[in-house]
Amino acid sequence: MAGVTRRRVLGSAAAGAAALAGPRAARAAHAPNIVFIMADDLGYADVACYGRPDLATPHIDRIATRGVRFTQAYANSAVCSATRTALITGRYQYRLAVGLEEPVTTRFAGGIPAGHPTLPGLLRQAGYRTALIGKWHLGSVQDYGPLQRGYDAFWGFRGGTIDYFSHRGTDDKPDLWDDDVRIEEAGYATHLLGQRAVEMIAASAKAGRPLFLSLHFNAPHWPWETPDDEAESRRIAGSNLRHFDGGTQATYRRIVGEMDAQIGRVLDALEANGIAEDTIVVFTSDNGGERFSDTWPFTGRKTELLEGGLRIPAIVSWPRRLKAGAVSTQPMITMDWLPTLLAAAGSAPDPAYPSDGIDLLPILTGQASELLRTFFWRYRANAQAAMRDGDLKYLKIRDNTFLFDVVADPLERANLRDRRPEDFSRLQTAWTAWSAGMLPERSDSFTESYTGAQLADHFGVGAPAGK
Template sequence: MNISRRSVLASSAAIVSMLPGAIPLGRAAARKTRRQPNIVFIVADDLGYGDLSCYGRREYQTKALDALAASGVRFTQGYANTPVCSATRTALMTGRYQSRLPVGLEEPVGQRPGIGLPPSHPTLPSLLREVGYQTALVGKWHLGRLPEFGPLKSGYDHFWGMREGSVDYFTHEAFGNRYDLWDGDTPANQKGYLTDLLGQKSIDMVRQMSASDKPFFMSLHFNAPHWPWEAPGDEAEATRLSKNPLGILHYDGGSMKTYGEIVVAMDRQIGRLMNALEQLRIADDTIIIFTSDNGGERFSNTWPFKGMKTELLEGGIRAPFIVRWPGLSKPRSISEQVILTMDFVPTLLAAAGGKMHPDYPADGIDIREAIAGAPARSRTVHFRYKHMSQEATRDGDWKYLKIRDNTFLFNVVEDPQERANLKLRRPDIFARLVAAHGAWEATMLPIDPKSFTHGYDGSELADHFSED
């Protein structure tokens, strides 16, 4: 007689409901009494707001992520905490504005000794581990180098991936020709296209962790579609770059076609992972979240916004956010709620029965109501980036923006391309947002003039890495 795990659970719930004084349990309620939800958090690298077909891209199709959006909620006003990688990842790990930590002022992290995510700071994986979760990072770390810093020091039980910010898809070498693919603290020594390797390892990790009675949290952080511009089958480009004095840093490579193939390759691996969850019969017990660490770069589509990575224009900080939360999100729903990367820390902790450390309160908010379909609420959020002395505050539909000595006021709902500067028409709103940003700024660490912020000068970056 074939008896499925779900039928046994359903029967158990029915029996419990017939006991004296018992409260009838629905399917979702029975699942909650059995275990906390599994969590898979997927982060793309430098993916633009409009780079998925469900967000408007027309040159290629992202079938797996489109299917994920169709089964859950797609946010249209989601922001990465910053327009660059490491700082946003700091916010994702801590649930706090990245400017509260020295590591959040640095990009790329790893160029100055002693700068990284402190192992003593509570993180999303460490706080989930406290309430019984297994934790794993598959993919990109980029929050500090050994021996002081590393994913295994900041709450992850398992790590398989890259420590640095950018890695060749075939040679697995970071800038400066340093090998950078690790199984824990040991070189992985695996050959293959990196996106495919990360996809397979994520499936292996889920199979391993799902065998336990403990729930799991897995971060899957792709390097795609970050440069170097290498699609599957482009080994010749990797060989060419290995002879380049700047290694994988180059300005003469890539194309729209190559970029699309990189994104589609990532989408394919996400589809394989989603299928694995179904085959393991844990899809209904697993929250899946997808986003990008910042806005897009050279070949990205950021429509209807302008701007790109390293800029506080909307195109540099708007990111796709897709959430499939069984029992909470509704299929094919769209939310206009303003959210930030850091919001997922208090949100997921609340769902798991955990909480923030009292000495490190969250700046992010619990967004479960928005995921469930509640109307959007007005909110004030702040941004800061050293490159070009940029700062911004969004309050409701209004956005204050400063780039060097130029200041602006935009209604980013009516004017998403930030064309009409309304600061003279609405001086009251402009003054209020400038004051709000100044008050927030006073609570953050000051910008560190010694921090290295990645700009557009390749020789500057080369000089930094050559000092290693």
């Protein structure tokens, strides 16, 4: 059954081209392909071109060599599914109930509401073939799955992570899908996702219809398993996969390296099919790094609103339009991708659901100067709040409040709260006003954090109340 479904998926890419007609077909014929690659829990410095000296990522670096590398990119959240809500809607995740989950767990029965416009859905309206390969994590119930929210095809997993070999989730249930059909397929997950992406690119190129491909890896998310660690997969079978007694720096480097190799296959497939020149390739992460990540020059990690939990690598290439080898200091955030990619496709956000992000294309193409930006965050665990306004950042963790200049002081060490009280009060007041316009926090939503019992550098930190 799995093979039949996959053939149907790939075959329909070609068949779908014939269905386009009129103005939409003309617009789509000149639209760039888009390959959006998202790593899972990759730290800011976990890529060689961002400064990690002990890790080789030649293919991710290749995207940077051919495009633009952002040095002030932020995730919409310090945890995965909240950021993915912002990515697919182009809006602050706190506008939707699913975005209040930090992250979505199997106990959550909702997802993106029916009728809410999404990035793949809007691109499909513009004539694109849309496909998600990899992680969804925006609702495990079929009614809220990727095929119901704008994707024409799906091959991957619905939950937060899977074991790299057994493909079981944190609830120990099989979680590998071909469209809405649960399947079993042997192999290391990163390799399987890369292979599906290569197949999809080839099929789409033959069809002559622009492709929006979301390639969302589970790497380098735990469990800490390389292609040589099937014994570790068996050891932790039946658990929630977090194995705080597992992993090493060498293991982590290998996991990232395997993902990089698959990204290389994808880039090679674009070249082999003659579509690389007019394909937008984005590489980024869903949040800051976790246990074995490098977040230098920042402190903090996933689940924390310190810079290390929010700052991410972000690279975009588009050989036909963007300057190669450029570095941008423009502050940007995950929800900017929706208006930016829609503009590249000749489309725009639904006016009834205006994006909270901005179209970055004028800045990327040199038609506009870089802008000062203001970003806001909330995170329920440890009562966290944050706002960046220009170079200044307001931060609250439990009852402790801070004001940092994150450009001059990226480590967030010098608290300027008492030295610059007017700025502190201004940002705190602005954050309160912004939060009042979002959905209120809910005590029954899940919020993830790390305690002193789990990570030694979190000594004194307990589990959040009501978790």
